[in-house]
Each structure stands twice: as structure tokens, then as C-alpha cells.
Amino acid sequence: MKFLEEKFIPLASKIGSQRHLVAIRDAFVVTMPLTIVGAIAVLINNIHGIFADNGLNIPAIQQGYAKMITSTGIKDVMTAVNKGSINMMAVLLVVTLGFNMAKGLDGDGIATSAVALTCYLGLTPAVQTLASHYTWANNTNNIDVLTTDIASGGIAANKLDSNGMFVGMILTIIVSEIFVRLSRNDKLKITLPDGVPPAVAGSFTVLIPAVLTVIMVVAVGTYIERLSGMNLWIIIQKFVSSPLNSVADTVxxxxxxxxxxxxxxxxxxxxxxxxxxxxxxxxxxxxxxxxxxxxxxxxxxxxxxxxxxxxxxxxxxxxxxxxxxxxxxxxxxxxxxxxxxxxxxxxxxxxxxxxxxxxxxxxxxxxxxxxxxxxxxxxxxxxxxxxxxxxxxxxxxxxxxxxxxxxxxxxxxxxxxxxxxxxxxxxxxxxxxxxxxxxxxxxxxx
Structure with a gap:
């Protein structure tokens, strides 16, 4: 008992108060209401599944409920709620984690969140553009596609949801550490006269650190992809999140x-x-x-x-x-x-x-x-x-x-x-x- 009180408990307390872990924990606390509202939306759109043939087997209730939420527009509302919450978890985490990282470093929380989000979105892979004429692999069938009906040049949605959370965490921590430290360097600050509104003066104060951080981080991410043939999402999925998940999901x-x-x-x-x-x-x-x-x-x-x-x-x-x-x-x-x-x-x-x-x-x-x-x-x-x-x-x-x-x-x-x-x-x-x-x-x- 004495050993635990003198060695283990102080170590556990130290881990629990580690700056990066605290920022991550607090960021998840902020996003929790959003994941809950997203879960409620998913539940409302899918709860009638309990009356399916593999559940309570009451098809009249299942079909009636499905028809009701569709005809009244409830399903569309809940789908939109889910799209803006659970389907945007990586983006939400980047913003909240950037703010909490800056708070732990005594930096500008809003500016750090904005810079982190810029880096994240800048490195996010774009949706592939489809040609107007596509040939199947077996070279026997052709399909004509109207490119105006196909999303092109946008950001891949599966990089904005939970699939991007590990990338968001790692990238935001790196961006925050760089940006806040550069912001402390007086030589990189642009000082405006006293008559300038505080909001404008503040943005110019972090202008150079923001420019340097964004260019530096995005350049590194871009050249990693060019040299390895894998973007950050593939790398972290392969070497971080997949191994962690396989180890974590055990008795x-x-x-x-x-x-x-x-x-x-x-x-x-x-x-x-x-x-x-x-x-x-x-x-x-x-x-x-x-x-x-x-x-x-x-x-x-x-x-x-x-x-x-x-x-x-x-x-x-x-x-x-x-x-x-x-x-x-x-x-x-x-x-x-x-x-x-x-x-x-x-x-x-x-x-x-x-x-x-x-x-x-x-x-x-x-x-x-x-x-x-x-x-x-x-x-x-x-x-x-x-x-x-x-x-x-x-x-x-x-x-x-x-x-x-x-x-x-x-x-x-x-x-x-x-x-x-x-x-x-x-x-x-x-x-x-x-x-x-x-x-x-x-x-x-x-």
C-alpha cells in the first residue's frame, strides 16, 4: 500500500495532468454534446429496426414509422443533424483541440484553431474527378456520366468524420506547438498604431506566425505524400489507428x-x-x-x-x-x-x-x-x-x-x-x- 501511495498514485496523477492529454480530454468533452445529438438523430431515423423480422417482428409498426418520418420530413432533418455532427467529428475535434492546446500554452485559442483547421483542410484529399466517359475494367461495358452531377474538386467526406480524428489530433497538436511558439517571438509580430481596432491589431500580431506555420506544415504533409505515395490519412490509419484498434478491442x-x-x-x-x-x-x-x-x-x-x-x-x-x-x-x-x-x-x-x-x-x-x-x-x-x-x-x-x-x-x-x-x-x-x-x-x- 505504501508503494502504491508513493510511486503509482503520483505517476497516475502526472499522466492525468499531462498537458497534451488534458487538451485532448477537454476537446472531447466539448464535442460530446454534438456526438450525442448526432446519435439521437441516428436513433430517431433507425429505431423502427427493433420491429423488423429479426427483432419484435411487427412489420406494421416498422413500416408505419418509416413512412411517417419520411413523409413529415423528420428523416431529412435528422439526416442533416447527423451530417453536421457525427459526420464532421474530425473538423469539430480540430477546432476544439486547437483551442484547448492554445489554452494550455497560454496562446491565442481562436487563432490556433483557425490555423489548425486551415492545415487540416489544406491537406485533406480531394474527391476524384470523373471523366465524361468511363470504361469498366473488363473493357466490355461503357457508361456515360454527366460530370455536372458528380462531385469534383471537393473534400472527401470520409476524411471529415471519425476516420479523420487521429489525423486531426496529431496534426492539431503539432500545429499548435509550432504556431503558439512562433507567436511568442517578438521579431515575428507586426505592431500597429494604438488607434487600430483590437481585433485588426490582433490578427496582424499573429499574421507572420500563421503564414509560416501553415506553409511549413502543409508543405511537409504534401512532400510526405509525394515521396511515400500515401497521404497522412493512409499513413496514420496503417501505422497508428489500426494497430491501436486491434489491441484496444480485446477483453x-x-x-x-x-x-x-x-x-x-x-x-x-x-x-x-x-x-x-x-x-x-x-x-x-x-x-x-x-x-x-x-x-x-x-x-x-x-x-x-x-x-x-x-x-x-x-x-x-x-x-x-x-x-x-x-x-x-x-x-x-x-x-x-x-x-x-x-x-x-x-x-x-x-x-x-x-x-x-x-x-x-x-x-x-x-x-x-x-x-x-x-x-x-x-x-x-x-x-x-x-x-x-x-x-x-x-x-x-x-x-x-x-x-x-x-x-x-x-x-x-x-x-x-x-x-x-x-x-x-x-x-x-x-x-x-x-x-x-x-x-x-x-x-x-x-
């Missing part, structure tokens, strides 16, 4: 992530923030990939980014089971008083009153189920999703959504997943029960 990663989150909480550290600073850049694109697959009616590819609704029931440590166990089995008035205060927050996934009020922090009895419960649930849920016994999570739902409903919405309307969520609550209550009784006995002795 071992699930155990490690939820063990670390709960373990850090038992020492009073915000485990979700510390671990999330590392996992969010990896898990968020994977979850958005699931959303795209759900919208297209394809198989959901990833498991681990969607475990949270099934592993943090009542908050980190799955403490909803503790609340129920104390209400049913505890005879200690102080615990019941804390639980009385914690019921409402706990239902919405907020368990700090319980974590620090019981307390669970530095409590050797309650630390055990607090850590074991989520780890066991992460393994069981992963396996159930792996073998397609329950549906995989495909939508980003607000984390304050109550259990059962959370699982139902996050999986695009899966009753099987909601049933598993209910079974988990029973399991958690049974898991916490003996530890509540042990705690009662210790209180009686004391």
Missing part, C-alpha cells in the same frame, strides 16, 4: 481499463478522467464507427468502446448494487443516511456522495467489490457481445441516463441488452451484500 484491455478506473478511485483520484485522457482518443472513433455501421445496417464492429453502460451502473465501481444492498441488509444508520442522499444521484450515474460519504475511498472492505464488480462485468459483457448473445453498443448516449434505459438506447433499442443490464444489477447486489454485512459487524465491534 484484456477491458479488464485493464476498468481495473485502473476503479483502483484509482479507491485512492480518491478521478479514475475516469485519468484513464479517459488516454482511452478517449482511441475509443471515441471506434464508437463512431459503430454508429456509422448501425446507420448503414451493417454488423457493429467494435465492442470495448461500448462497455460503459454495462460496467458503470450507478457510476464508477457500479455502486448501484451497493445502494440496494445497504437498503436491504445494512443496520448501520450512518450508511443508510448516506445512501438516502445518494439514491437520486446514483440512478443518474453520479456516485461521489457514496464514494466519499460511506466512504469507499481507502476503505479496505468496500474497495474489493468496487474493483471486482466492474472487472467481472466487463469480461462477461465483452464475451456476451463477442458471441452475439447481446447487441453491441452503437450510440453515444448521455452518461447520466438511468440504467436499463441507458443500455436500451446505447444499443439502438435492444431488449436483450436491457435484460442483461437488469441481471447485472441483481448480480451487483449479491456481490456487495456480504461486504455490507462485514462492514456492519465491524461497526458493531467499534
Amino acid at each position: 484484456g484491455t477491458a479488464v485493464l481499463v476498468y481495473f485502473l478506473i476503479t483502483f484509482l478511485w479507491t485512492f480518491g483520484l478521478h479514475g475516469s478522467n485519468i484513464v479517459g485522457a488516454v482511452t478517449k482518443p482511441i475509443f471515441t472513433p471506434m464508437l463512431l464507427e459503430n454508429t456509422s455501421a448501425y446507420e448503414a445496417g451493417d454488423k457493429i464492429p467494435n465492442i470495448i468502446p461500448g462497455l460503459y453502460p454495462f460496467v458503470a451502473i450507478g457510476g464508477s465501481g457500479s455502486t448501484l448494487g451497493l445502494i440496494i444492498a445497504i437498503l436491504l441488509f445494512s443496520k448501520v444508520q450512518s450508511e443508510k443516511t448516506v445512501v438516502g442522499i445518494s439514491i437520486a444521484p446514483g440512478i443518474f450515474g453520479i456516485n461521489e456522495p457514496l464514494t466519499f460519504g460511506i466512504p469507499i475511498v481507502m476503505n479496505p472492505i468496500y474497495m474489493i467489490p468496487f474493483i471486482v464488480g466492474p472487472v467481472v462485468l466487463s469480461v462477461l459483457t465483452y464475451l456476451l457481445m463477442q458471441f452475439n448473445i447481446i447487441d453491441r453498443t452503437c450510440l453515444n448516449v448521455p452518461w447520466v441516463t438511468p440504467p436499463l434505459l441507458y443500455a436500451f438506447l446505447a444499443t439502438g433499442g435492444s431488449f436483450k441488452s436491457m435484460l442483461w443490464n437488469a441481471i447485472e444489477i441483481v448480480f451487483l447486489t449479491i456481490l456487495w451484500m456480504p461486504f455490507v454485512q462485514i462492514s456492519n459487524k465491524q461497526s458493531a465491534i467499534a
Whole structure:
């Protein structure tokens, strides 16, 4: 315990406060409402799938709902919402990350965001222009194409959504570091007379650093593509995001992530923030990939980014089971008083009153189920999703959504997943029960 307090905990705190990780975490926090509104739009356009023949098999409801959202224009509205949110996640991340990077460097947030976005869009591959006459590979069939009907010279849409998030993160960090440092150099500043409006004077102050940064970064990206034959998206997909995804989406990663989150909480550290600073850049694109697959009616590819609704029931440590166990089995008035205060927050996934009020922090009895419960649930849920016994999570739902409903919405309307969520609550209550009784006995002795 002494080793953990002296070595591991300070290291974890240092990682959680690392400047780049903090900026990435805060950028994702800003974009979270946008991913949620996009997920809601996808859900509204696709929720009738639960009445399909492979679901509840009520075709009248399925067809009636589909006809209603199409005829009323709701489907078009939701499609537009999704296009401006989830389908623009890379762009949104570049803007928010640029601002947060500048904040950590005491730079100009708006200017940094603008420069980062300019570099990102400047390097984004363009849509291929189609010729007016196209010959198939077998040279037997021809097809005439009106080029006025084909997008040409525009930016490829799949580089603006979650597919571009890794490129956006890496590029924005590099751009921010260069631009903010150049902006501090007084020799590169253009100072205008005092009578000039502040907005105009400010833009001239960063003019030279902006020009140098954009030309430098775009030139490097362009020559990398010319020399390697691969643009930044292909390079990062091949050497960064694909290897990370293949390693991340395993049961071992699930155990490690939820063990670390709960373990850090038992020492009073915000485990979700510390671990999330590392996992969010990896898990968020994977979850958005699931959303795209759900919208297209394809198989959901990833498991681990969607475990949270099934592993943090009542908050980190799955403490909803503790609340129920104390209400049913505890005879200690102080615990019941804390639980009385914690019921409402706990239902919405907020368990700090319980974590620090019981307390669970530095409590050797309650630390055990607090850590074991989520780890066991992460393994069981992963396996159930792996073998397609329950549906995989495909939508980003607000984390304050109550259990059962959370699982139902996050999986695009899966009753099987909601049933598993209910079974988990029973399991958690049974898991916490003996530890509540042990705690009662210790209180009686004391």
C-alpha cells in the first residue's frame, strides 16, 4: 500500500495532468454534446429496426414509422443533424483541440484553431474527378456520366468524420506547438498604431506566425505524400489507428481499463478522467464507427468502446448494487443516511456522495467489490457481445441516463441488452451484500 501511495498514485496523477492529454480530454468533452445529438438523430431515423423480422417482428409498426418520418420530413432533418455532427467529428475535434492546446500554452485559442483547421483542410484529399466517359475494367461495358452531377474538386467526406480524428489530433497538436511558439517571438509580430481596432491589431500580431506555420506544415504533409505515395490519412490509419484498434478491442484491455478506473478511485483520484485522457482518443472513433455501421445496417464492429453502460451502473465501481444492498441488509444508520442522499444521484450515474460519504475511498472492505464488480462485468459483457448473445453498443448516449434505459438506447433499442443490464444489477447486489454485512459487524465491534 505504501508503494502504491508513493510511486503509482503520483505517476497516475502526472499522466492525468499531462498537458497534451488534458487538451485532448477537454476537446472531447466539448464535442460530446454534438456526438450525442448526432446519435439521437441516428436513433430517431433507425429505431423502427427493433420491429423488423429479426427483432419484435411487427412489420406494421416498422413500416408505419418509416413512412411517417419520411413523409413529415423528420428523416431529412435528422439526416442533416447527423451530417453536421457525427459526420464532421474530425473538423469539430480540430477546432476544439486547437483551442484547448492554445489554452494550455497560454496562446491565442481562436487563432490556433483557425490555423489548425486551415492545415487540416489544406491537406485533406480531394474527391476524384470523373471523366465524361468511363470504361469498366473488363473493357466490355461503357457508361456515360454527366460530370455536372458528380462531385469534383471537393473534400472527401470520409476524411471529415471519425476516420479523420487521429489525423486531426496529431496534426492539431503539432500545429499548435509550432504556431503558439512562433507567436511568442517578438521579431515575428507586426505592431500597429494604438488607434487600430483590437481585433485588426490582433490578427496582424499573429499574421507572420500563421503564414509560416501553415506553409511549413502543409508543405511537409504534401512532400510526405509525394515521396511515400500515401497521404497522412493512409499513413496514420496503417501505422497508428489500426494497430491501436486491434489491441484496444480485446477483453484484456477491458479488464485493464476498468481495473485502473476503479483502483484509482479507491485512492480518491478521478479514475475516469485519468484513464479517459488516454482511452478517449482511441475509443471515441471506434464508437463512431459503430454508429456509422448501425446507420448503414451493417454488423457493429467494435465492442470495448461500448462497455460503459454495462460496467458503470450507478457510476464508477457500479455502486448501484451497493445502494440496494445497504437498503436491504445494512443496520448501520450512518450508511443508510448516506445512501438516502445518494439514491437520486446514483440512478443518474453520479456516485461521489457514496464514494466519499460511506466512504469507499481507502476503505479496505468496500474497495474489493468496487474493483471486482466492474472487472467481472466487463469480461462477461465483452464475451456476451463477442458471441452475439447481446447487441453491441452503437450510440453515444448521455452518461447520466438511468440504467436499463441507458443500455436500451446505447444499443439502438435492444431488449436483450436491457435484460442483461437488469441481471447485472441483481448480480451487483449479491456481490456487495456480504461486504455490507462485514462492514456492519465491524461497526458493531467499534
